[in-house]
Each structure stands twice: as C-alpha cells, then as structure tokens.
Amino acid sequence: MEDFIGIVKSVPDGVSDAIITLGNAYQSFLRHLQAFTDQVESERAYVPGETVDPSLPCGIYDRRCNFVQMFRDNIVVLEHLAGSQTVSSFTPVQQAILDKPDSRICAREFAPSRRLMSQNFANLEEWSGYLDRVRQHFSGKKDDFFCNPSALGQPIPERNLGQAPHFWEVSTTCEWPSSSDWPLKFADMHALLMRVKEKNSLPGCGPLGIYLLCVDMVYYDLVEFPTPHEVAFIITSLRKGALAGLEVLGYLASESAHHKHTFDEVAKAFDIFKKDTAFLLSAHNVLDTALTEIDYEHALYLFKRSNTSGTETARQTLGKTYSIGIK
16 A cells, blocks of 8 residues: 555645645544543443343443454554554554555545645635646546446446536525624534435435535534534435444444434434543543544444455454455
8 A cells, every 4th residue: 555645745736735634633533542541530430231122132332342442453553554653563453454545534524535625715726726636646547547437335227427517507596604603503504415415416415415515614614513413314315334333343234124313213223322432432541532523433344344244264363353344
C-alpha cells in the first residue's frame, strides 16, 4: 500500500489545495482516545448490559469486547497513517484494516480517499477541471476508481461520473434554505434531500446514499452533527447493517416476519449500546469522547459485516478475533 502521507506530499498544486490535511484532526481524535481509565469515573457507575435479554445466546459479552478491540485496532492504524507512531509489525486484523482503510476504518472521515473531496465549485466546468487534475495525478485509473458503483454494496451501474451534469442541474433547482439558516439540523437536511429525491430522479442514489450525503455535509459544516435520536431514526428506516449490528451484539433480538423493530426499540438499544461501549472502552484505557453518532453507526455496520462476511481462510487467519470480512 502506497503511504498516504506520501500521496499528500506528491499531489500537484491545485489538487493539494483541495485536500484536507490529516495532522490536527488526527491528533485531536487520538488525544481523546488515548486517555486513562481514571478520567472516566462517571462511566464506571454504569453497569454494562443491564437490560440485555436473558434469553440471548452466550458469547454476547465476548462480542462486545471484540467490538471494542476493533476500535483499539483502528487507533493503531490511525496513528500509523498520521505518522505519529511507528509500528514495527501489525496484527492480522490491523493489517487487514491498513490494506483497505477506505472501507475498514471505523471513523469514516479519516479514510484516506476522503482527502480528495472538495466543495464550493462555482459551476460544473470548475468541478470538471478539478476532476481532470485528479485524474492526471492518478493516471491509469478507470472511472470506477473515482465513482465506485459498488461503494455502498451491490453494484449500481447508474452510479457513475456521467450523472454529474444531471445532479448539478437538480441542485440548481432546489429550494435551499436561506444562508442565515445554515448549518441545518441533520433531520431537516435529510428530509429536504428525500423530498428532492422523490421529486427528481437521482440515479444511483437511494436512502443510504441520501444519508451519506448528509454525513458529508456535516463534515463541511453545512449540517449539524446528528443527535442519537436522529441516527436511531436512520438506522430504523434503512434497516441495514447498523440494525443488524445491534442484533449481532445482542441489543436487539433478531427481526422476524411477525415483528419488525420500531423506532422506540432501536433508539433505546442504540442508547444502551453507546453506554456499554463507553464503559468497555474505559476499561481498556480508551476514551470514546472523540467518537460521534456517525462513527458509532458506521462501526455497527462494519462489525456486522465482519461477523457475516469473508472467506474461511480469512476467518482462520484472524482466529477468535472479530473477522474483518476480507472482500
């Protein structure tokens, strides 16, 4: 894997201006996570798993400890990418994260490819010029490197660079809030974009894509960070990996044809899950104060996938530790 820091230093002028540098953001993230247990005495009063259904199978606590281990492995990789710590050797899981950090880092905002994202282009031509410069730097890469049809799971042919003019046209006809209203509340932006999707055809952009677009707007200070209830609403409405992650970790029973989880059930489970995780992180000398609701939702998805995906060889290599789901 080409060292990411080397990529940042090697990009041409014009592209580097659009890259968000890692340094301060990484250091802030790691500073919060590298704290000692005695700094979180308030969390110690919480009894983990106090509302777990006694009929759940054995091993739930072990899965939750493995979930915390996933965060600890991520810290090692993040420190390596930030250049703040030299690692002589990685565990199989850490190496698996390092091999594909874009899809395996829990804190998705720190994924290397996101450094090439930008915003505030005056028109489509300006954006196209930026894309041309990026293409020149990554010469030889096909279009699906820049717009991956399989980025959100199953490949969607309609998700491609050729849709850019249509999306740009749709964005210019939207009734956006006045400048004094920004940043918007997460739920308000999500509702607005869902209305846009219903009114206009947005090829390759379903409910999950809308949620992730709102997340991108959070990182550009256009939208406020979502509240726990807002994320619980997303988890309930999407009914995808994060919901299954809560089931794998024992915070929700498996859904059946006779019962689908309600918003209230998911909101309660998500709240308990966060408290349990904070407790276990503190027990491992790690603080969760830098983790956002977005990170927790993404981590649930990753953990669910790690317990249901991957080759048998990968599972044997990783042993009893959580599987990374090598794909």
